[in-house]
Amino acid sequence: MMKIKKKNLFIYIGIFIVLIVSFLYFFLGTPKFKKKRELKKSEKIIKNKEEKIEYSFFYPADDGEYLLSVKKKVIKKEDLIKQIREVVLELFKGPPEGNNKFYNPFSDKLKLNELYVVDNSIAVIDVNDAIHDKLLGGSDDELLTIYSIVNTLSYNFPFIRATQIIINGREAETLAGHIDISHPVRFDSRWIRVTE
Numbered sequence: 001m002m003k004i005k006k007k008n009l010f011i012y013i014g015i016f017i018v019l020i021v022s023f024l025y026f027f028l029g030t031p032k033f034k035k036k037r038e039l040k041k042s043e044k045i046i047k048n049k050e051e052k053i054e055y056s057f058f059y060p061a062d063d064g065e066y067l068l069s070v071k072k073k074v075i076k077k078e079d080l081i082k083q084i085r086e087v088v089l090e091l092f093k094g095p096p097e098g099n100n101k102f103y104n105p106f107s108d109k110l111k112l113n114e115l116y117v118v119d120n121s122i123a124v125i126d127v128n129d130a131i132h133d134k135l136l137g138g139s140d141d142e143l144l145t146i147y148s149i150v151n152t153l154s155y156n157f158p159f160i161r162a163t164q165i166i167i168n169g170r171e172a173e174t175l176a177g178h179i180d181i182s183h184p185v186r187f188d189s190r191w192i193r194v195t196e
Contacts, residue, residue: 051076055087058151058192059095059102060144066193067147068102069155070095084157085115088125091152105145107133113168122184123153123163131167131175139178146179147191154187162186 052073061068074090077083089112094104109130116124135141150163162184166172173182 053083055090055156056152057087057091057095058148058155060105060141060148061193062101062103064103064138064140064144067144067151067191068193070099070102072096081115081117084117084123084153084160085112087152087156088112088115088149091149105134105141105148107131109133117160121159121161123157123160124166125149125163126166126169129167131165135176139176142174142176142178144191145175146181146185147188150185151187151189151192 053076054071054073056069057072058067058069060066072090074083074086077086092106092110092112094106095102107130109128110133111128111130112125113128114124114126118124131145135145146165149165153160153163164171164184165175165181171182174180
């Protein structure tokens with residue numbers, strides 16, 4: 001009889017321990033799990049809510065005679081130089097895919113080495129020599145590539161009166177032998193035919 005009571009006692013103790021462990025797991029362990037899931041969810045919401053600003057980007061028309069504009073959004077930066085840099089990097093990605101009105105004058109290998117502003121009015125853009133890659137040798141090609149950069153910057157950031165393009169840290173006289181870029185180049189609306 002005593003053996004049966006002891007056996008029952010062990011069973012009750014076992015059931016009690018299982019109940020305690022289950023209680024601790026579900027009521028104390030679950031909130032931590034939920035907290036982690038909620039944190040990840042909120043991080044995703046913050047990431048998806050990064051503020052973007054719309055800018056106008058100028059690219060050569062497919063016929064290579066003038067510039068057309070297209071609007072694209074870039075992530076908003078608190079620092080102005082970083083914002084200008086974002087716009088230049090977006091410009092170098094080329095026009096939106098599938099839009100055959102534009103010609104992309106920029107190679108995939110084109111890199112922005114450095115960007116800074118002098119005298120609060122002149123942007124200096126240092127790129128690698130891949131800036132030459134898609135130039136076919138004609139003066140129109142060269143001119144529209146230069147003004148794609150110059151006009152995009154001055155149009156979106158009016159305090160930038162002119163832009164100087166340098167290659168690998170050195171001033172260049174020209175990109176393809178026709179247009180002088182040894183000094184800052186000013187915005188010129190004559191090359192723009194359409195703004196969207």
